Amino acid sequence: MTIRHHPKDSLRLAYVAGQMDPATALIMATHLSLCAQCRAAAADDECIGGALLEGAEPMPLRSDALARVMARLGAPEAIHRTEPSADGTPAPLRAFLGHELSCVRWRRLGPRLGYVTLYRRGSLAMRLLRGAPGTEVGQHTHRGTEYTVVLRGGYSDESGNYGPGDFQIASADLTHNPVADVGEDCINLAVTDGGLQFRSRVQNVVASLFGF
Template sequence: MTQKTHTQQSAIKHHLDEVTLIAYSAGTLPEAFNLIVATHVSLCDTCRAAAQAYDAVGGALLDTDETSALSEQSLAQVMARLDAPASPAPSKRIASDVPAPLRDYIGDSLEGVRWRGLGMGVKQAILPTSKGASARLLHIPAGAAMPDHSHNGTEMTLVLKGAFQDDDGYFARGDIEIADSDVQHIPVADIHEDCICLAVTDAPLRFSGLLPRIWQKFARI
């Protein structure tokens, strides 16, 4: 079997599951998970089409609901919006290696991320999101491995640059891995390029080794 390389992994092969896409369409996800789903959807034609289909179904269901009377507060809010100044015209699109949903959190370039070293060349940047789940960028040197770990909850990892591999497959730009308490893995960055991922968790990871567990307290992961 020939070794998979980053040049052989141009198409997105790892997608979101139906339950996650439905929750995203319904608007019930915590901010961190909403961010990673929106970022993946912006890169993946398959999941974007599925999300749009669920949006359409939700819209059709709303059309069948009985009409509810608006409160006086609702009317006042609408009138206030009508009186508000017009929003500025959208700015011109610019070339960026950052997917659009993520730009409000880190800016237009991955080069501008303020990284914090975690040891062994691994760096992270924790993103400001609401409670319920946490989001961070991870920068893993080419060929480096993350510590062996499982999960106390759900972890979603989306590749933004480079690639990594574990027992579940090879994940390149746009691919997303969903791991839960049944998954134990050692993600290893592709040797050709540093790997940058967006990782979201709703509970602390469960590391196997003592040193990673000590490191975990400082990394807040």
């Protein structure tokens, strides 16, 4: 697996510091489980953070400190396993789902697209997306930021080619039409903060009906 696209350093640092919402933390954990380069960088970040803490003045703990630590241990960002399951499902995603990707019950979004909403809070949503080989999503931009990690297959858009493990960041600055590679279904994990804005009026109506 050759991974060419990675999250920004600021995202990785926020992940290591535990300053992320659960959805973004899970997509980061999923990428790290697939990318040795980013795992090594995250480990370095943790070492630097630990060294800084050693030199800091001790502070009194909050009364709920133990409960907060225990809750964090159950959060996606606390999952550091890298070995995938039998069908290749990344370990953090497998832990969140409670099963493999092969057991996902997809909802139809047209004849060649499927999705499952895994998390939603306000404008923030996390989904699994599946496109049949050669499927075009449609020209669109974003009302906020979208993070995508490729789990299987791949796709191409105006910014490049993305394969398993690759991490794409899309915002209002990017207008694109992702097209699934030929050969096998493309399955992605995506986190969006804000909806999609399609050029097609019909696609905008459909996206609104399905919560996109």
